[in-house]
Every structure is written in structure tokens, then in C-alpha cells.
Amino acid sequence: MQFYLQTRPSREKVLHYYTALRQSGVQPSVHTYKLLLDAYHTIAPIDLTSMERTFAELCTDKSLQVQGTHWASLITAYGLSNSDVTKALEVFDLIATHPNNTTNALAEPVVWEAILNVLATKGTLEQMEEMRNRMQGVKPTAYVYNVLISGYARHNSIEKAREVFESMVDSHVGVSAPNNHPTHGSQGVSGVYREPSTYESMIRAELSSGSREAAEGIIRRMEERGYPAAVFFKARSLLDGHAGVGAGAVGQGVQGMGSYFPVPSLGMDGQAYV
Numbered sequence: 001m002q003f004y005l006q007t008r009p010s011r012e013k014v015l016h017y018y019t020a021l022r023q024s025g026v027q028p029s030v031h032t033y034k035l036l037l038d039a040y041h042t043i044a045p046i047d048l049t050s051m052e053r054t055f056a057e058l059c060t061d062k063s064l065q066v067q068g069t070h071w072a073s074l075i076t077a078y079g080l081s082n083s084d085v086t087k088a089l090e091v092f093d094l095i096a097t098h099p100n101n102t103t104n105a106l107a108e109p110v111v112w113e114a115i116l117n118v119l120a121t122k123g124t125l126e127q128m129e130e131m132r133n134r135m136q137g138v139k140p141t142a143y144v145y146n147v148l149i150s151g152y153a154r155h156n157s158i159e160k161a162r163e164v165f166e167s168m169v170d171s172h173v174g175v176s177a178p179n180n181h182p183t184h185g186s187q188g189v190s191g192v193y194r195e196p197s198t199y200e201s202m203i204r205a206e207l208s209s210g211s212r213e214a215a216e217g218i219i220r221r222m223e224e225r226g227y228p229a230a231v232f233f234k235a236r237s238l239l240d241g242h243a244g245v246g247a248g249a250v251g252q253g254v255q256g257m258g259s260y261f262p263v264p265s266l267g268m269d270g271q272a273y274v
Contacts, residue, residue, distance in 0.1 A: 001035045005042070014039040033058045034069045041077035051077055059100045066100040068108030075111070079118030085127075088118045109141045116144060120151025128155070142168070142195040149198070153205035161205045168194045173226045196222070196231045203238045215239055 001021075004013035018036060021028065033054065040051035055074060058066060071091070079088030092115045095105050105111055112135050119128040128151050135144075145164050152161035169191040199222040206215035215238075222235055 001032070001039075005035055005039050009043045011039050011043040011047075014043075027063065028061075030058075030064050030067055030070070033064070034067075034073060037070060037073040037077070041073070041081040046077070046081050048077060048082060065103050066098075066105070067103055068105040068111045071095055071105050072110045072114035075114040075118060079115070079122055083122055085118060085122050088115065107138060109138060109144050112138060113141070113144045113147055116147045116151065120147050120154060125152075125155040125157060140192055142192060142198050145192055146195075146198050146201040149201040149205050153208050156209075158205060158209040158211065161202070165194075165198065165202045165205075168192045168198065170194055170225060173224075196227055196235065200235050200238060203235060207238065207242050212239070212242070215242075 001014050001017045004010045004017070014035065018028075018032070021032070036054045037051055040047045040054065051074070055070065058064060058070060074091050075088045078084045078091060092111070095101055095111065112131075116128060116131055119131055128148075132148065145168060148164045149161045152158070152164065171193050199218055202218050203215045206212070206218060219236060219239060223232060
């Protein structure tokens with residue numbers, strides 16, 4: 001299912017393997033439902049009715065819990081895929097009192113990443129900043145900050161994008177950043193650590209503001225980090241291929257949220273970098 005969602009998109013194939021899973025007597029997991037929700041809005045034509053039916057089925061499955069990734073999928077579907085910011089905000093505001101919110105989904109950064117991405121892409125600067133202020137008490141990740149960097153750049157606030165980038169820290173050279181993935185945890189770790197995708201977001205932001213020299217400075221800082229060659233040259237290609245990209249091209253669309261489907265490269269420590 002994941003292959004036909006992300007690598008070779010085909011909703012027909014996703015549903016085919018979901019049907020095969022059910023016919024084999026295999027219980028769908030929370031990730032299965034996440035894939036289904038995404039299949040209905042990331043693969044054209046979008047089908048919000050089927051997506052809503054799938055979410056309702058998840059809510060009635062007493063063996064599973066609705067998680068932040070499911071809410072993030074709904075928010076992204078309404079706000080980005082369907083360009084309905086109002087509906088995305090309604091869904092976000094519904095989470096706190098929803099009877100299936102047993103895991104405190106609002107404590108999960110991926111939910112904030114989703115709504116901030118909607119507001120950064122389709123909303124106003126004021127809406128994005130108001131939502132950022134509401135995030136008090138929630139531990140952000142690099143992917144949340146990536147969205148803010150891109151959002152500020154898109155709204156012609158490059159100085160604020162720079163402030164977000166400079167407020168972050170780097171992990172030890174050759175060691176993957178902690179705090180950004182559930183498996184790493186966040187206990188005893190302070191600060192928000194940059195990922196390669198953070199450097200890419202800042203490079204795009206600088207280029208969109210016409211600051212090629214500043215973008216080259218970010219590339220030099222990234223090179224000093226000792227990332228795998230494939231990771232570095234992917235970022236370098238943003239500069240090499242730049243040809244007057246405007247601010248409207250800063251974002252990365254529905255799949256712009258790095259914590260959704262990152263494509264990793266292995267570093268010196270054997271960890272994946274995204």
C-alpha cells in the first residue's frame with residue numbers, strides 16, 4: 001500500500017492491497033488507516049467522501065486509537081488538497097473535544113506541522129503566526145520549523161525565516177539529529193535540531209527573496225556538517241538549478257511536510273538523514 005501511495009501512486013492498487021489484507025483476516029493498523037486517508041486526497045482525483053468514511057471506520061474500531069497522523073491527514077486534505085482553509089481550521093479545533101482524542105493528539109508536533117503548513121501555503125501571515133503562538137507547551141520538531149521558514153519566506157518575511165533557522169541548533173557532525181522522530185525521543189534533549197531538509201528550506205527561502213549570496217552561505221554551512229554526499233548535492237542542486245524562482249515557489253506542496261514521508265540517506269553513524 002505504501003509503495004503505491006508514495007513511489008508509484010495508484011489509488012486502485014492501494015485499495016487492491018487493502019482489500020487483500022482484509023480478505024486475509026489481517027487487522028488494519030493505525031498506519032494502514034493513515035495510508036488510506038492519504039490515498040484519498042494525495043492521488044487525484046481527491047475523494048473526501050471516502051476519506052471521511054475511512055476516518056469514521058477508524059473511530060469505530062475499538063482496537064485502535066486515532067493518532068496525530070490521522071488528524072494531520074484530514075487537515076492536509078481539506079486545507080491543501082481541497083484549498084479549504086476554513087474547514088482545515090474547523091478540524092483542528094475539533095481535536096481537543098473529539099471523543100476519540102484519547103492520546104492527546106494536540107501534543108503531537110505532526111498535527112501542528114499540518115495546520116501550520118496549510119496556513120503557510122493557503123492562509124495569511126497573521127493566521128500562521130497566531131497558530132504558532134497557540135503552540136505553546138508543544139515540543140516542535142525541525143519539520144515544524146521547516147514549515148515556518150517556508151511560510152515566512154512565502155509571505156515575504158525573510159528576516160523572520162532567518163530568525164527561525166538561527167534559533168535552531170546542529171547535532172554533532174556525522175550524527176543524526178535527535179528530537180525530530182518518535183524513535184529518538186526528546187527526554188534530556190533541548191533545542192530543535194536542524195535536518196538536511198531544514199537547510200533546503202532555508203536555501204529555498206533565501207533564493208525566493210533574491211539572496212543568492214545568503215543561500216550560498218547556507219550551503220557552505222551545510223557542507224561543514226559532513227552529511228552524506230547524496231544529501232549535500234541534493235541541496236546544492238537547488239542553487240545550481242535556480243533561475244529566478246519567486247516567493248510563491250518556496251513550498252513543497254502537500255508532501256512538503258518532512259515527517260510524513262521522508263526519503264532517508266545513511267550517514268556515518270548509520271542513521272537516516274532527511
